[in-house]
Amino acid sequence: IISVSLRQVIKKISADLENEGDGAVKKHHQLLDSFVSLVEFSVSPPGGFKDHPHRGFESVTYMLKGGIIYQDFDGHKITVHEGDVQWMTAGKGIIHSEMPEEQVNNGIQLWINLPSVDKMIDPKALELSSSEIPRAEEDGVEVKVIAGESMGVQSPFYTKVPIMFLDFTLKPKAQTHQTVPESWTAFAYVIDGDEGVFSTSDSSTVQAHSVVVFGKGDGVSVLNTSSFKPLRFLLIAGEPISEPVVQHGPFVMNSQAEIDMTIEDYRSAKNGFEGAKSWRSE
Numbered sequence: 001i002i003s004v005s006l007r008q009v010i011k012k013i014s015a016d017l018e019n020e021g022d023g024a025v026k027k028h029h030q031l032l033d034s035f036v037s038l039v040e041f042s043v044s045p046p047g048g049f050k051d052h053p054h055r056g057f058e059s060v061t062y063m064l065k066g067g068i069i070y071q072d073f074d075g076h077k078i079t080v081h082e083g084d085v086q087w088m089t090a091g092k093g094i095i096h097s098e099m100p101e102e103q104v105n106n107g108i109q110l111w112i113n114l115p116s117v118d119k120m121i122d123p124k125a126l127e128l129s130s131s132e133i134p135r136a137e138e139d140g141v142e143v144k145v146i147a148g149e150s151m152g153v154q155s156p157f158y159t160k161v162p163i164m165f166l167d168f169t170l171k172p173k174a175q176t177h178q179t180v181p182e183s184w185t186a187f188a189y190v191i192d193g194d195e196g197v198f199s200t201s202d203s204s205t206v207q208a209h210s211v212v213v214f215g216k217g218d219g220v221s222v223l224n225t226s227s228f229k230p231l232r233f234l235l236i237a238g239e240p241i242s243e244p245v246v247q248h249g250p251f252v253m254n255s256q257a258e259i260d261m262t263i264e265d266y267r268s269a270k271n272g273f274e275g276a277k278s279w280r281s282e
Contacts, residue, residue, distance in 0.1 A: 007217035009199035015209040033240040036111035048099035054090035056252040061086040066105030072096035073275035083130025093272025094123035097281035140174030163238035170224035186214040186237035193231035
C-alpha cells in the first residue's frame with residue numbers, strides 16, 4: 001500500500017492589482033523558490049509591454065484570451081494566440097516587446113528562476129500552439145499538460161529547473177488528485193470558479209484570481225463543490241534552487257553586485273545586450 005500524504009493549504013493570497021499604465025493591468029503575486037512571480041495580465045491596444053530587457057530567469061506565457069505579438073532582438077516574431085504557450089529563456093540577456101493583437105487580451109506569465117550556473121546561458125524563445133499541448137480527460141476532469149505529467153500524459157517541454165504547469169478544469173462536483181514530488185514547491189492559481197476546495201483540512205472555498213500555497217506532502221487533492229459551475233485552475237510546482245535571489249525589475253540575479261553589473265551591461269550594450277542600442281520592435 002502506498003501511503004499518500006496530501007499537501008494542505010498553508011496560505012491563500014488574493015491578487016494585488018497593479019495598473020501599469022498603457023492599458024495594462026496586472027494581478028501580481030510574489031512567489032516561492034524556484035518561482036519569482038506570477039502575473040495575470042489584461043492589456044488592450046494601444047497599450048502593451050513595449051521594448052524592455054530581461055536577464056537571469058525563464059518565463060512561461062499562457063494566453064487565456066486574445067493574442068500577444070512577441071518580438072525580440074534575435075529577429076524572432078510571432079503571435080501567441082488563445083490557448084498557446086510561449087517559453088522564453090532570458091539567460092544572459094534578451095530585449096523584446098509583447099503587444100496586444102486585439103481588443104481583449106488576457107494571459108498568465110510565470111517567471112521561473114535560473115540557477116546561478118545557468119543565468120548567463122544564451123536566450124531563446126519557442127512556442128507551442130494550443131493544439132500541440134497534450135490533454136487528458138476522465139471523470140469530469142480535463143487537464144492541459146503545459147509542463148510535467150498528469151493523468152498519464154506528459155509535456156514535451158522542459159525548463160532548466162524542473163517544473164509542473166497544469167491547467168485543470170473540473171466539472172461541477174468533480175474531484176482530482178495530482179501527485180507532486182515531495183521536495184517541490186507547489187501552488188495553485190484559480191482562473192475561474194469560486195467554489196473550489198484545495199485542502200482536506202480546510203473546507204473553505206477559494207476566490208478566482210487567488211493563489212493557494214501548499215505545504216509539504218506528495219500530492220494535491222482538489223474538489224469543485226459547485227453544483228453548476230466549472231472550476232478552472234493552474235497547478236504549478238517546481239524544484240527549489242535554494243540560492244539567494246535579488247530582483248531588480250526585469251533582472252533576476254543572485255546578488256546586488258550582479259544586478260549592478262547587469263544594469264551596466266544593458267546601458268553599455270554588452271555581455272548579452274549587444275542589440276540594446278540598435279534594435280527596435282516594428
